[in-house]
Structures are given as C-alpha cells and as structure tokens.
Amino acid sequence: MILEFELTDQKSGIKIHGPRMNLLLQLLANGMVNGALFAVLACAFGLVYRSARVFHMAFAGLFLIPPYSAYAATEWLKAPVWMAILLGIAAGVGAGYLAERLLYRPFHRRNATPAAVMVASLGVFIVLENCLALLFGNELRTIERGLATRVMFGPVGLTSIQLVQFTVGMLTIVGLAIAIRNVMVFKAIWAMGDEPGLIPVLGLPLMRYRNLVFTLSGGLGGIAGCLIGLDVGVDPHMGMSYLLIAAVAVLAGGIDRYGGWILGGFILALLQSVIVWKFSAKWMDLATFAVLIGVLVFRPQGIIGLRRRLEEE
Amino acid sequence: MENYLFHLVVLIGIYSILAYSINLVTGYGGLLAFCLAAFYGIGAYVHTLLRVGNSRLASDLLFSASTSFPVALIGAAMAGGLAALLIGLVALRFRGDFFVLTTLGFQMIVFSVLYNWTELSRGAFGIYGIPRPSMFGWQVRQSWEYSLLVGIANAVILPVLFVLYRSPFGLSLKALRENERAAESLGISAFRQHLSAFVIAGMCSAVAGALFASYVTYIDPTSFSLRESIFIVSLLLFGGSGNIRGPILGVIVMILLPEALRFVGMPNTIAPNVREIIYGFALVFLMYWRPKGLAGDYAVR
Numbered sequence: 008m009i010l011e012f013e014l015t016d017q018k019s020g021i022k023i024h025g026p027r028m029n030l031l032l033q034l035l036a037n038g039m040v041n042g043a044l045f046a047v048l049a050c051a052f053g054l055v056y057r058s059a060r061v062f063h064m065a066f067a068g069l070f071l072i073p074p075y076s077a078y079a080a081t082e083w084l085k086a087p088v089w090m091a092i093l094l095g096i097a098a099g100v101g102a103g104y105l106a107e108r109l110l111y112r113p114f115h116r117r118n119a120t121p122a123a124v125m126v127a128s129l130g131v132f133i134v135l136e137n138c139l140a141l142l143f144g145n146e147l148r149t150i151e152r153g154l155a156t157r158v159m160f161g162p163v164g165l166t167s168i169q170l171v172q173f174t175v176g177m178l179t180i181v182g183l184a185i186a187i188r189n190v191m192v193f194k195a196i197w198a199m200g201d202e203p204g205l206i207p208v209l210g211l212p213l214m215r216y217r218n219l220v221f222t223l224s225g226g227l228g229g230i231a232g233c234l235i236g237l238d239v240g241v242d243p244h245m246g247m248s249y250l251l252i253a254a255v256a257v258l259a260g261g262i263d264r265y266g267g268w269i270l271g272g273f274i275l276a277l278l279q280s281v282i283v284w285k286f287s288a289k290w291m292d293l294a295t296f297a298v299l300i301g302v303l304v305f306r307p308q309g310i311i312g313l314r315r316r317l318e319e320e
Numbered sequence: 321m322e323n324y325l326f327h328l329v330v331l332i333g334i335y336s337i338l339a340y341s342i343n344l345v346t347g348y349g350g351l352l353a354f355c356l357a358a359f360y361g362i363g364a365y366v367h368t369l370l371r372v373g374n375s376r377l378a379s380d381l382l383f384s385a386s387t388s389f390p391v392a393l394i395g396a397a398m399a400g401g402l403a404a405l406l407i408g409l410v411a412l413r414f415r416g417d418f419f420v421l422t423t424l425g426f427q428m429i430v431f432s433v434l435y436n437w438t439e440l441s442r443g444a445f446g447i448y449g450i451p452r453p454s455m456f457g458w459q460v461r462q463s464w465e466y467s468l469l470v471g472i473a474n475a476v477i478l479p480v481l482f483v484l485y486r487s488p489f490g491l492s493l494k495a496l497r498e499n500e501r502a503a504e505s506l507g508i509s510a511f512r513q514h515l516s517a518f519v520i521a522g523m524c525s526a527v528a529g530a531l532f533a534s535y536v537t538y539i540d541p542t543s544f545s546l547r548e549s550i551f552i553v554s555l556l557l558f559g560g561s562g563n564i565r566g567p568i569l570g571v572i573v574m575i576l577l578p579e580a581l582r583f584v585g586m587p588n589t590i591a592p593n594v595r596e597i598i599y600g601f602a603l604v605f606l607m608y609w610r611p612k613g614l615a616g617d618y619a620v621r
Contacts, residue, residue: 062417113608121416122352122620123607126557129550130603137593137600247546251428254421289436296425296432303422304410 029162031284036163038280039273043176044231046272048249049256050183051227053268056257058200058220060121064128065106066253067246068135070228073099074150074236075143081151088152092237096229103225106131107218115217132246139243149240150233172234179230180269187265196220248292255295259302261312270310274298326463330535332575333470337528338552339559339567340481341521346553347561347618348490349517350497351415355407355423356525356552358430361544362403363396363526364533365434365441368450370395371534389453393530400526401519403430408518412511415500427549434541446540453534466535473531477524482564484520493517494562497618554603560616569615574599 051070055063077095080086086094110131114124155166165173187193196216199206206213235241235249252275260271278298279291308314342356370392387395411422434441441447453460453469460469484490495503496510504510533539551574559570578595586594611619 062420110604117608119607119611120619120621123611125352125417125420126554126620127604127607129554130600130607133550133600133603134597137596141590141593141597251424255425258418258421290432292432293429293436296428299425300410300422303414303418307414307418 031281032163034280034284035277036160036165037169038277040165040169040173040176040276041279042273042276043173043180044234044272045252045256045276046269047176047179047227047231047234048253049260049268049272050180050265051224051231052250052253053257053262053265054196054227055220055224056254057262058196059111059217060200060203061111062121062125062128062254063221063224064125064250065110065131065135066224066228067250068132068139069102069106069225070099070232070249071139071241071243071246072102072135072232073229074232074241075139075148077150077233077236078143078148078241088150088237091150092233095233095236096226099229099232100222100226103228104218104222106225107221111217111221112214115214136243136246143243145242145244147240147242148236149238150236152237166238168238172238175230175234179227183227184265184269192216192219252295255299259298259310261309263313264309264311267309267311274310323463326467328575328579329467330463330470332571333467333474334528334532334535335552335555335571335575336474336568337477337531338525339556339571340478341524341528342552342556343561343567344481344484344490344493344517345514345521346556346620347563347566347616348485348493348497349514350493350618350621351412351514352420352553352620353411353423353518353521354420354546354549354553355427355430356521357544357546357548358407358427359400359403359522359525360529360532360548360552361430361434361541363400363529364539364544365529366399366526367392367396367530368447368533368539369440371451372447372449389455389534393527396526396530397523400529401523403526404519404522405515408515412514412518424546424549427546431541431545434544441541444540444542446538448538450533450537450539452537460534470531470535473527477527481520481524485564489513489516554599557613557616557620558599558602558606560613560618561620562612562616562618566613566616570613573614 048070052063052066055061055066073095075095076098077091080091080094081088110127111124114127119127152168155168157164157166158170187197195206195209195211196219199213199216203213206216232241253272256271256275257268258271259274260267260269275295275298278294282288282290282294302310306312338356338360342353345351345353370387371389372386407423407426411419411426414422435443437443458465460466492503492508492513495506495508496513500510529544532543555570555574556567557570558574559568560566577598578591581591581595581598606613613619
C-alpha cells in the first residue's frame with residue numbers, strides 16, 4: 008500500500024509530497040547533507056580534542072561568530088554573499104586564533120587541570136552566546152541569499168543551497184583528510200595528542216602547533232557555521248546542541264581515527280533522518296544522546312576506534 | 321518589599337540544597353557532573369504529578385490535590401534517587417571527559433523527555449495551578465510561610481549532608497578524589513561510594529525540585545535544562561567545593577548578583593544577558609586565579 012502524505016521538512020521548510028518510501032529517500036538525502044555539516048563540525052572539534060587535549064566548549068560560541076559576521080556584512084555593509092561568507096570565515100579564523108592566545112595559552116602556561124580549562128572554556132561560551140544575543144537579538148537570522156531553486160535527482164529533490172552545503176562540506180573533509188595523511192605539520196600535530204612533551208624535544212614549536220590547531224578549528228567551524236547560516240539560519244542559543252553533536256560524533260566514531268569522526272557525523276545525521284521518518288523530529292536529541300551512552304557503554308573506543316593497551320593510557 | 325526579601329530567602333534555600341548535594345559528588349567525590357538539573361526537574365515533575373494526578377492533566381483545571389504534600393515530597397525523593405542510581409550505574413564506569421559527557425547526555429535526554437512527552441508533562445506549555453503545600457493542618461500560603469517551609473527542609477537535609485561529609489563515607493570519598501587507585505588498594509570501592517553519593521545527591525535535589533514546584537506553582541521544562549545544570553555547577557565552583565562554607569557563599573553571591581544589577585538601574589531588556597556575561601567572565605577568571613573558588617578546599621581536576 009502506498010501512503011500519500013505531506014510533511015514539512017524541519018530543516019528546509021519544504022513541503023514533501025509523495026509515497027512513504029520516497030519520503031525516506033528524501034530524508035536520507037537530507038541526512039547526507041546534514042552529515043557533511045556534522046562531519047565538518049566534528050573535524051573542528053575533534054582536531055582540538057585529539058591534538059591539544061582540550062574539551063573545547065567555547066567552540067559552541069566560536070562557530071557562531073562567522074555566520075553572524077557574514078550576516079552583519081550583508082545587512083550593514085551590503086556585501087555580496089560570497090564576500091560575506093569569506094569575511095565570516097576570516098572572522099572564524101581570527102576568533103580561533105584569539106581564543107588560543109587569550110584563553111588557552113595562559114591556562115596551558117599555568118599547567119591548569121583539564122577540568123579547570125573546560126570550565127573556563129564554558130565561561131567563554133556563556134560570554135560569547137550572550138554577547139551575540141545582545142548584538143543581534145534572539146531571533147533566527149539567515150544570511151541574505153537568493154531564492155533557492157530545487158534540483159531533482161529521480162525521486163529525491165534537493166535545494167541548491169543544500170547542494171552547496173554538501174559540496175563544500177565534502178571538499179573540506181577530503182582536503183583535511185589529505186592534509187592529515189600527507190603534510191608533515193599535521194602529522195606532528197596528530198602526534199602531539201599522544202605525547203605533547205616530545206614535540207619540543209624534537210625541536211618543533213609546540214605553542215605554534217597548538218595555536219595552529221585552534222586557528223584551523225575556528226576556520227572549519229566558520230565553514231560549517233556559514234553553511235548552516237545560509238540554509239536554516241542561526242540563533243545565539245543553538246551553539247551548545249551543535250557542539251554536543253560534534254562531540255558525540257567524535258566520541259562515537261573513535262577519537263583516534265579521522266575516518267571515525269566523519270563516520271560518526273554521517274551516522275548521527277542519518278539516524279536523525281530515520282528517527283524523523285519512523286517517529287517524529289522531536290525525538291532527535293534523545294536519539295543522539297542514546298547513541299552516545301550506548302557507544303560509550305558497549306564500545307568505549309568508538310565504532311572504528313583503536314583499543315589501546317593499558318600502559319598507553 | 322517584605323515579600324521580595326522572603327522570595328530571595330526561598331530561592332537561596334532551594335539552591336543551597338542543590339549546592340550541598342552537588343558538593344557531595346563534585347567537592348568530595350571529585351566528579352564533575354552536569355546532570356543535577358535533571359534530578360531537580362524529575363523531583364519537580366514527580367511531585368507535581370503526584371499532587372495533581374495524571375488523569376486531570378488533559379484538562380486545564382489542575383487544582384484538586386490527589387496526594388498530600390509530604391507523600392509527594394517522598395515520592396519525588398524516591399524518583400530522584402532512582403534516576404541517579406540508573407545514570408550512576410552507567411556513568412560511573414568512566415572518569416574525566418567521558419563522565420562529563422555521559423552526565424550531559426543524561427541531562428539532555430531527561431530534558432527532551434520532559435519537553436516532548438506531552439501526555440505526561442504537557443511539554444512546553446508547562447503545568448500550572450500546582451496546589452500549594454499543606455501538611456498537618458498547616459496551609460502554606462504567604463511568602464514568609466514558604467521561607468519557613470524551605471528553612472525547615474534545609475534544617476532537615478543540610479545537617480544530614482554535613483554529617484555525611486565528615487563521616488567515614490565522606491572521608492572515603494575524599495580519599496577517592498585524591499587518589500583513586502591508592503584508595504581502592506585500601507579496600508574502598510570507588511563504584512559503590514560514588515554511586516551512593518550520586519543517589520544521595522539525586523534524592524536531595526529532587527526534594528529541592530519539589531519545593532521549587534510547590535513554590536512557583538507553575539513548571540515548564542526550560543527551568544530544568546542544561547543551562548540550569550551549568551548554573552548549579554558554576555555556583556558550587558564559584559563559592560568553592562569540598563567544605564561547608566564554600567557552597568553557601570556561592571549560592572548567596574550568585575542569587576544576589578542579579579538583584580544587585582537590578583538596583584544599579586540596568587534596563588530590564590539587557591539585564592539577563594549582562595548578568596550571564598558577568599558570570600561567564602567570573603568563571604574564566606576564577607579558574608585562572610583561584611581554581612578552588614572563593615572559599616573552597618578542592619579544585620576540580
């Protein structure tokens with residue numbers, strides 16, 4: 008039996024007509040697009056978590072700076088969209104750099120405990136969130152862009168914005184994967200996560216690497232943030248839920264595997280799509296955190312993570 | 321004016337129960353837990369459901385009480401303890417970031433259930449018209465009566481917690497927080513002691529939630545969100561943990577700070593944001609210069 012029904016997609020606000028199977032395909036396609044976004048966020052969070060060993064709570068505020076900068080550029084300076092986005096990403100890079108210089112470096116110099124750094128980072132998140140709310144208000148803001156056209160792929164339709172999101176997201180992921188695999192600096196950064204003390208011994212600049220990690224994370228967060236701002240829009244209080252999604256993707260996929268972060272991001276997004284199909288959009292958060300707790304209990308090293316020997320921990 | 325002062329006393333009373341409960345887990349047990357608001361919310365909702373009865377939730381008339389206040393209070397404590405037991409069984413396998421994330425996840429799950437299970441909690445609409453407390457022929461109506469009620473609750477709960485802090489149980493928690501492996505080698509079970517601390521904290525915060533629900537007579541899930549959990553943790557870290565004088569200092573400062581801003585003449589539209597900005601900065605500077613908090617004995621690790 009084919010069920011005809013109509014449903015408004017939560018993310019894009021598009022009415023979807025058609026039989027139920029097509030609806031699932033449509034939701035899975037949307038899931039892939041969101042998966043690319045989640046994976047970029049997971050990279051931004053995971054890079055810091057893996058290499059600098061910092062639970063980067065402030066990221067929840069930092070990645071909203073780029074979309075708001077882009078919004079401000081289009082609204083107040085009447086800049087074209089592409090320039091606004093570039094400005095936004097530049098703002099993200101700057102914010103990441105400043106976060107390391109002003110927040111994490113002093114704490115690192117003091118040998119602060121991880122929990123103290125996390126709480127301080129949380130404090131910065133609270134400050135950023137409320138500054139954004141003061142400046143831009145609590146409403147959802149979308150970066151000004153042209154009307155989205157709809158492209159059909161057989162039974163599945165995607166908006167042009169979603170195609171841009173997916174393409175840019177995938178390019179970012181692949182680019183970073185190549186960099187991590189081949190570029191010497193990134194290899195050193197990856198090794199820094201295992202033993203930060205050895206970096207200066209090898210004559211490499213530890214502080215500069217840490218700075219690079221946070222700056223890069225700010226830029227990646229900026230890409231994801233701007234893509235979100237182009238489509239569904241941003242509000243100052245949405246940061247925490249995206250940060251938690253990124254953290255869950257990294258932990259569920261496996262902290263020590265770059266592929267795991269990407270896999271985690273896609274799995275979470277597709278799972279959310281299936282939940283929307285099977286139950287309702289309102290249970291998405293529940294599913295995300297059920298996955299987190301389930302993975303931590305049954306596979307603490309992550310889905311494709313490597314189990315470490317006891318003496319390595 | 322009097323009512324306003326009594327209102328502050330009630331708030332301080334409720335938050336001091338919360339602060340001393342999390343002090344047992346974080347200050348003595350050394351576990352940074354971001355899920356106290358979940359227990360607080362469970363307490364508030366269980367109390368409310370026991371008071372009004374589930375059958376009447378569909379209608380808007382929620383005024384008839386179906387169980388008495390003390391029963392609802394005990395039920396709330398039981399539910400909070402049970403929730404703490406469940407999440408403790410899972411979360412206490414981990415330490416550090418994983419523990420924090422598991423408790424965070426639990427907090428988000430509880431919030432999501434309260435928000436979306438509309439048949440149970442009426443979701444975002446909240447439940448209003450919660451009956452005011454009455455027991456042993458004493459009808460609590462005025463704010464001073466509420467202050468008295470919250471004061472009595474504090475006088476019952478806090479001494480128990482203070483005794484626990486100094487008992488062999490509290491000392492074993494302290495030993496675990498300083499060096500878990502060494503403490504376990506002396507025959508202290510980390511899992512059991514931490515779990516007991518968790519359950520006690522869950523029960524006490526659920527009682528605080530019940531008091532809150534009966535005081536404001538209207539609850540909705542946003543009072544029990546992750547934000548609230550973060551607030552509870554930060555008021556403990558602000559005052560200082562691991563002793564008796566720290567938490568109450570944190571509560572008084574954090575509750576009175578927004579009121580002080582009100583007297584400075586900050587416009588109401590920006591006051592909540594400015595307050596949060598101040599407390600965000602306070603967290604950063606505190607963690608930098610005084611990780612132990614204003615008057616604490618223990619710095620989180």
